[in-house]
Structure formats: structure tokens, C-alpha cells
Amino acid sequence: MRYIISLLVALLLSGKVFCWGFFAHEKINGYAIYLLPPEMLVLYKPSAPYLKTHATDPDKRRYILKAEGPRHFIDLDQYGRYPFVGLPRNWQAAVKIFGEDSLIQHGILPWRIQQVLAMLTGAFREKNKANILKLSADLGHYIGDGHVPLHTSSNHNGQKTNQHGIHGFWESRVPELLADQEWDFFLEKASYISQPAETTWKFILESALAVDSVLAMEAELSKSYAADQKFAFEWRNQALIRQYSSNFSKEYNKLLRGMVERRMRQSVQAVANFWYTAWVNAGQPNLSGMAGEAWIDSSQNELDSLSFFWRSQPVKGKSCD
DSSP states (O other), X not given: OHHHHHHHHHHHHTTXXXXXXXXXXXXXXXXXXXXXXXXXXXXXXXXXXXXXXXXXXXXXXXXXXXXXXXXGOXXXXXXXSTTOTTSOSSHHHHHHHHOHHHHHHTOOHHHHHHHHHHHHHHHXXXXXXXXXXXHHHHHHHHHHHHTOGGGGSSOTTSTTTTOTTHHHIIIIIHHHHHTTTXXXXXXXXXXXXXXXXXXXXXXXXXXXXXXXXXXXXXXXHHTTOOHHHHEEEEEETTEEEEEEOHHHHHHHHHHTTTHHHHHHHHHHHHHHHHHHHHHHHTTOOOOGGGSOHHHHHHTHHHHHHHHHHHHHSOEEGGGGO
């Protein structure tokens, strides 16, 4: 066990974490909470620290559980050309054509999202608080991954185009630099998804369609930057590290015309919508008894106000901080 923990820590510190980045995953789950109706906020708001902290659990499991890795991506370019009509959206149909081993090899992210959604719905029906929170955190993570373009490409880190590191650049460096200072998260209240599978494939395909731009814009911008301008030693998490310079990162963001912010906003909205859908499909169980009577008693007026606010207008997702 000590060896496993040491290995996990070493891998995390190495920076080889191909996800939105801990910063963005935590923000996405945190912002999504405040798009929920008061009947869900009664559990989700006091659980915000858990939902944000554990938003990165699936990435941590990747280095311990072999089965976890394929749940975070899908190499759609292995199935022909966009919109990849030869790949069935239904899992069983896809297995019949390609076989389970082949599908797993190239990633199963869209189907994992559907699986966790079903599990969360079951947890709501059972009113199992621990599972509701765990699965909500996990579902938020996978949905966030599905909005990252390079999670849908076998060229996931630019290794095929001599752009090593672009994955973390797009989904970690740019959000960490700009999300709190320049981006806004004014979003609509959570809404019910009548066809979750179709919705999932829609944002997965949107990510796939953006892959070429993610790679081409970085390659084009790099032509006008010398190495000592493209990279710089800057402080990150109380450590001085070599990373993409602030100027290069901001120029890249401009070239992408706000793509990273847009995908992060869409992630927040989708996470809230999927959480809400699971709760509705479970029969809208009463969650008030799960949060602790003290919190409910002290926050009743706030909940009443939120109830009115939520039903009458869009909610400011960024109010979680």
C-alpha cells in the first residue's frame, strides 16, 4: 500500500495528468452546484467542499486501477472521419462491430458517462448520501473530460505533431491563468435532459470538431515565438516551474476566440443538467434530511430566497467562491 501511495504521489507531481487539470475540474463541479434547484442545494451546497475536492478522484484512480484509464477519453479518429457514423452510439451495438477489447483500447468516455448517470440515479432512489456525493463528483469529472477536444483524439498530447505538452496547456495552463480574472460563469439554471445519450454524444462530437483548431492555432502561434518567449519560469502552486509564458498563453486564447472558456462554461452547465436529470429520474427524492438539521434550520430563509430566485431567472454560477 505504501508503494502504491508513493507511486501515485510521484505521478501526480510529474504533471502527467491528462485532464482539465485539478483547478478546472474543481471549479466546474463548484460552479455547477449553484445552478441546482433549492431542493437539491439543501444537500449539494453544504457538500460543496467534498464535490470540489473529489472532482479529481477519477484521475487519481487512473494510476491504481487499470480499468479507469479508458473511461477518460475516446480516440474518435480511430473510427474514420467526422462525424464517425461507423461507430454505433449504443454500447452493445458497438461491441458487436468492434469488440469490447478494441473499444476499451480506444477509450469509452461517452458510455462511461451514461453508466455513472444511471448509477447516480440509483443512488438518489436509495437516498444513499455517500454514493450520491461520490457519483456526482465522478460524473462531473467525466462530463468535464468530454468537453476537452484532445480527449477525443489519439493525438492526445500533440505527440504525433511535435506539440508535446499541448494537452495540459489547453486545459490547465490557460484556465488557471484566465478563469478567475477574465472569464464569467453566468449560466442558466439546471434543466432536464430528456435524451442523455444524445446530449453526451453531441458535446463529444463538438470536442472532436475542435481538435484541428486546438493543434493548428498553437503551431501557427509558435512560429512567431522564440523558445525563451514561448516558455518562462513562473510561479505555480508555490513552486517555480517552466511553463508556457503568460503572453503566449493569452495570445493562444485570443486565437481560439474564447474556446477554452466556452467549453468550460458548457461543462459547468452540462454537469448541473446531468445531476438534475438523475435526481428527477429518481423521482425527486427529498434530500433535506441528508445535510444535517443544523444547516437546514439556519439556512431556511436563504433556501426560500434561492427557491424564488432559481425559478425566476438565470443563476450566477460563479457565486460559489
